[in-house]
Amino acid sequence: MKSFAELRGSIPALVMPFDPDSLEPDLPALAHLADRAVLRGVAGLVVCGTTGEAPALRPEEQARALHAVVESVAGRVPVIAGIGGSCTESAVALAEGAGHAGATGLLVSAPPYVRPGQEGLRAHIRAVAARSGLPVMLYDVPSRAAVAFTDETVARLWEEGAIAAIKDATADLARPMRLRRLCGAEFPQFSGDDGTAAAHLAMGGMGCVSVTANVAPGLCAALDAAWRAGDLHRFAELRDLLAPLHAALFAETNPVPVKAALSLLSLCAPTPRLPLLKAGEATLALLARAMVDVTPQEETRARAMARSRELKAALRWRRAAA
Template sequence: MDFGRLITAMATPFDTAGAIDVPGVKTLVKHLLSTGTTAVVAAGTTGESPTLSHEEKLELFELTLRAADGQIPVIAGTASNDTRASIELSKEAEKLGVQGLLLVAPYYNRPSQDGLYAHFKAIAESVNIPVMLYNVPGRTGVNIDVSTILRLADIPNVTAVKEASGSMNQILQLAAKKPDDLLLYSGDDKLTIPMMCVGAYGVVSVAAHVVGEEMSKMIEAFVAGDVKTAAVWSGRLLPVFEALFATSSPGPLKAALKQMGLPGGSVRLPLVDAPEEIGALMERQLTRLGKVSIG
């Protein structure tokens, strides 16, 4: 399964009562489809997965699948810090028809590298669809070492890794040592082109919600060998990438979605909506790129 080069970690739209916005999911998926997204992650970090119940995650997977309508793959975020619960949700997601799983490292309980290996192995071997590992130690408190990722790459359906450690040492080692059939994705929009320069395949993006067409052009230019144009796009989009993380994500993203007339709603506690100054920063960046008009 080729998930393409521009995967979007989709926000979960909520209605005014704080429930999943059913028509909003369809609208957001259709927007992503029309602006270059090649696959979508449902219930990832950007989708506020820690605050979604088991039942809500299944509902979101089903809604996203229905909206995608086979046009792009749907990747389900099914992992937590409970291996048994992760296996159960992964099996249910597979039955619904998702085309892949995103498995974040267990958070809070900080397992050893052997524990990480056993956790991911147990989940991957419980299903028959592709698995993407997700390394984001800034959120989970534990790094998946390169040696552990390489061990996991021997499992047939472990086919990709979303690398968001921010460590160029880790990124360079992984890019150099990984097998060709393990696809490396940037987990940070601003590192997309730097990581592709050393062998990454693409990005699992937040910014694609609002600048998907521009990111598609950036990636297409790089793949075509026009590194200069790709670098120009990367620099032009950098302020947007940074604004989206000016406070706890996905607060700035949901502010941007509202400004663009797209569904998103508020974030769920313990997150709070982005403060006014961050919303204004986001609006200035979207105006600069012609996405919204102030006033």
């Protein structure tokens, strides 16, 4: 993947499952989550991002996780590695390791805690992009990094070729239009906020790097597909169906609720690494209510997609045998 120009749709930011006893990465569970998401129609995957508890992972653990997902996906969708760190050299090292592990792109955030100015942010992103050789999706998440990229900085990075897309987690729905004016309509913009992802599509977005798509990858993919097909009735149905789940998944600090939700589906242990703790009882009850309507529809869609794959495979076999 040379750029993100053709990327459209729902992109789960995968959780990092841990063994509940040892708290070591559960790579088979991670690989299963990746395969499940791909089979249900997602456009790509992010590994070792915020939702994947990257700050709590050692570099070698990140490399193993990326390799496990790359092997599971086997080229079916792009695998994008989350790259963070308060030190630019550390971020560069992570990016180089991601390339060796088989990542096809990078999701690069501002250095947290140190709060560099705009020129420092540009220098950081340019260093990671230059040393990695992989396309960079800029991750603007001021709630985590305590510093934001201005529109002008985003435009300069795009013009310089240092970034190939943006994941915008500001929830500023006027921003896509501003960036279109500065960068052009060809600049790929992705939402990083599930709650406003549907509205972001209407403002010109290309999709969402999503927490919710861990739990309901098929429905999140269907939401995007309905928008692109112009099926506004189905789009509105899915938007409203998913809204309570979006809210529940942020009842506590991400990824605490999403790991709890996946545990309710027997897909992942609910345990994060310290300093995060497992979800409380109130959050579990909220998730259970939000998933009552979502889960049956997600599984119905998954079964329909599986039948479609089987029919297509049978048709290919008949044509080959004819």
